[in-house]
Amino acid sequence: MTEAEIIHLLQEYKAGTITEDDAVKKIVDVPFEEMRFAEVDHHRELRQGMPEVIYAAGKTPAQVRDIFYSLYTHSEGNLLATRAEREHYEKVREKVPEAVYDETARMIYLDRDERIQRDEAHKILILTAGTSDIPVAEEARLTAYLFGNYVTACYDCGVAGIHRLFAHLPAIKEANVLVVIAGMEGALASVVGGLTDKPVIAVPTSVGYGASFHGVAALLSMLNSCAMGVSVVNIDNGFGAGALASKINKLR
Structure with missing residues (x-):
């Protein structure tokens, strides 16, 4: 659960649209998602400021697609999969059509954080x-x-x-x-x-x-x-x- 999701949950609780028991149950959910072939760390963004980065080499295109989509639905920051082939990318696009593939860097990424102010002085x-x-x-x-x-x-x-x-x-x-x-x-x-x-x-x-x-x-x-x-x-x-x-x- 992202920081924004927690804030939204608290707002719902204060507005009376969900009960205290429901709010507590959602907040104490495990910080990772068990996907049988992977345990996706959804609290990485809270700890390190960036969602978990996928190392695509050795993973099937379907596995990369499912992990990428899981991160897409549980995070707010930019998403990145390294050492990816075009076959990985074509699968990812099935669920995240706005994802981009960089052929030279061999990366699938999604640049969606418009809040970033890149400092030219640094x-x-x-x-x-x-x-x-x-x-x-x-x-x-x-x-x-x-x-x-x-x-x-x-x-x-x-x-x-x-x-x-x-x-x-x-x-x-x-x-x-x-x-x-x-x-x-x-x-x-x-x-x-x-x-x-x-x-x-x-x-x-x-x-x-x-x-x-x-x-x-x-x-x-x-x-x-x-x-x-x-x-x-x-x-x-x-x-x-x-x-x-x-x-x-x-x-x-």
């Missing part, structure tokens, strides 16, 4: 080393945006042509939080970390040739960064980076 900047890192970057960008942040992006500015990065120094200086996404040797995070006094969230990607070990080389490089204030999330975890950047941005 912006998140997404940087990628190469064009091949854009899918992970778009996952991070869309996540941070749906969490209520003003987000900008600069793509394909890796260290192989470092003058491209320096062209974006004004944007780097203006950003409140930076998300740096790179595969191969993952050097971009250290370079950016040395250029800013703001938090840097590094995202290693699985982009690269054989010895990159599907992102492990970039992960280790980022973990061993000598630049101050660089944190690291898991390989290809654009969602985790976007969510963390949002929390830091709102604190700052």
Whole structure:
């Protein structure tokens, strides 16, 4: 039950349209919905400010549809399903036709919170080393945006042509939080970390040739960064980076 639903319930009780016993029974309902294949957390929005996010990979299209619809009917904030395929999206549209699919980010989402005022003075900047890192970057960008942040992006500015990065120094200086996404040797995070006094969230990607070990080389490089204030999330975890950047941005 959302905060708005609780307020509405109390208003009904005060107006005498429902009894005290009925009001208490509704309020003490379990905070999650048992769906046999999932237990959907309907109190996530109250605790963290955003409804539960669905990880679609490994779920059938029908399962994603039913979970998405459950969240749709029990929450007020923006909805998001990550690592989704078009088959998932087509099923979701059966019950939530206004849902949108982003092919690059592989996300199904519903942007329905018109109350959000995105503060341009506190912006998140997404940087990628190469064009091949854009899918992970778009996952991070869309996540941070749906969490209520003003987000900008600069793509394909890796260290192989470092003058491209320096062209974006004004944007780097203006950003409140930076998300740096790179595969191969993952050097971009250290370079950016040395250029800013703001938090840097590094995202290693699985982009690269054989010895990159599907992102492990970039992960280790980022973990061993000598630049101050660089944190690291898991390989290809654009969602985790976007969510963390949002929390830091709102604190700052």
